[in-house]
Amino acid sequence: MSGTDKMTNDAPLVLAVPSKGRLQENATAFFGRAGLSFVQARGQREYRGQIAGLGGAEVAYLSASEIVAQLSSGSAHLGITGEDLVREQVADADASMVMLAPLGFGHANVVVAVPQAWIDVRTMADLDDVAATMRARTGRKLRVATKYVNLTRRFFANHGLADYRIVESLGATEGAPAAGTAEIVVDITTTGATLTANALKVLDDGVILASEANLVASVRAPWGKQARDAAAAILSRIAAEEEARSVREVRAVLNAVSPQRLGEIAHRLGARLPFGTASGEGVITLHCPRKAVFPLVEELSKAGADDITVRALDYVFRRSNPLIERLLARI
Numbered sequence: 299m300s301g302t303d304k305m306t307n308d309a310p311l312v313l314a315v316p317s318k319g320r321l322q323e324n325a326t327a328f329f330g331r332a333g334l335s336f337v338q339a340r341g342q343r344e345y346r347g348q349i350a351g352l353g354g355a356e357v358a359y360l361s362a363s364e365i366v367a368q369l370s371s372g373s374a375h376l377g378i379t380g381e382d383l384v385r386e387q388v389a390d391a392d393a394s395m396v397m398l399a400p401l402g403f404g405h406a407n408v409v410v411a412v413p414q415a416w417i418d419v420r421t422m423a424d425l426d427d428v429a430a431t432m433r434a435r436t437g438r439k440l441r442v443a444t445k446y447v448n449l450t451r452r453f454f455a456n457h458g459l460a461d462y463r464i465v466e467s468l469g470a471t472e473g474a475p476a477a478g479t480a481e482i483v484v485d486i487t488t489t490g491a492t493l494t495a496n497a498l499k500v501l502d503d504g505v506i507l508a509s510e511a512n513l514v515a516s517v518r519a520p521w522g523k524q525a526r527d528a529a530a531a532i533l534s535r536i537a538a539e540e541e542a543r544s545v546r547e548v549r550a551v552l553n554a555v556s557p558q559r560l561g562e563i564a565h566r567l568g569a570r571l572p573f574g575t576a577s578g579e580g581v582i583t584l585h586c587p588r589k590a591v592f593p594l595v596e597e598l599s600k601a602g603a604d605d606i607t608v609r610a611l612d613y614v615f616r617r618s619n620p621l622i623e624r625l626l627a628r629i
């Protein structure tokens with residue numbers, strides 16, 4: 299940051315992007331769909347890049363957990379990371395960050411898993427009994443292997459379970475019971491294959507969090523004009539692509555119908571008439587939810603429409619969008 303940036307508090311926006319691991323490929327594809335591609339400046343010591351054709355923004359390539367740290371401290375303005383890491387690493391995440399949108403990838407559940415051999419242990423209440431019995435008989439506490447220390451403490455406390463000890467794990471957590479370093483584990487699972495391979499099962503009420511990758515904004519980052527403008531440009535492209543994916547454009551020639559009737563049909567099917575109710579030649583254009591396409595076509599046919607065409611759109615830009623609104627409400 300230059301001296302001028304500091305004085306005017308007008309630093310560029312920092313967009314934190316996963317540089318490795320599970321989220322990297324999907325995150326890059328996600329920005330690509332929104333027309334945001336990254337260029338890495340040569341000869342830079344810092345691991346920073348730019349967004350092609352978009353000024354006022356820098357791209358920081360970081361690990362998913364480092365992205366949480368930088369969003370929390372305000373070193374990055376926007377980023378993609380997993381909700382599990384946010385909830386684990388930041389005590390009051392909602393005070394320092396805004397989850398702008400779940401992204402539909404990076405799904406993983408944080409779960410409490412016990413040996414399959416514990417056939418009578420199905421719930422957290424059963425686990426509480428096991429812990430109490432163990433403590434009474436051996437004087438030792440139930441050991442829980444995990445790297446999700448804070449999520450585990452919170453969840454166990456909410457279930458009134460106190461007779462346990464956390465064994466911090468740095469990897470291969472599911473192997474802890476077989477290795478004899480813990481009785482049970484708290485870890486993430488996606489397909490369940492790793493748990494099964496280690497003869498573990500998830501408790502019926504043992505899902506601590508259903509996580510996925512999120513687009514997250516920092517409340518604490520310096521939101522000067524440059525950063526706000528860049529965020530507006532980035533979020534409008536993302537929102538435009540999302541909106542385009544959820545709608546279809548329906549066009550038709552429709553002469554003998556009143557604007558009221560047309561408006562009523564559109565309203566009933568959740569469609570919009572973005573360009574008004576009719577053009578000179580009686581051509582109408584509607585944007586309707588994907589699921590409502592065929593019902594809308596039928597309604598328009600009944601109303602006398604002809605030459606009805608349906609197509610997918612690349613982008614639907616609106617003056618405002620839910621992403622920027624969610625952000626502006628907090629900064």
Ligand SMILES: Nc1ncnc2c1ncn2[C@@H]1O[C@H](COP(=O)(O)OP(=O)(O)OP(=O)(O)O)[C@@H](O)[C@H]1O
Binds near residue numbers: 362488
């Ligand atoms: N099957 C999976 N295994 C591990 N992480 C997954 C899986 N599916 C989704 N994720 C998500 O990916 C994110 C973790 O990614 P990754 O492990 O690459 O990052 P990291 O933990 O920051 O990296 P590292 O630990 O190597 O520094 C988490 O939010 C996690 O929920």
Ligand SMILES: O=P(O)(O)OC[C@H]1O[C@H](OP(=O)(O)OP(=O)(O)O)[C@H](O)[C@@H]1O
Binds near residue numbers: 485486493
């Ligand atoms: O339910 P599954 O589909 O089997 O996936 C879950 C496993 O994947 C992750 O491990 P990863 O391969 O990332 O290794 P690491 O935890 O050692 O980084 C996670 O920690 C689980 O062990």
Ligand SMILES: [Mg+2]
Binds near residue numbers: 319
């Ligand atoms: Mg990992």
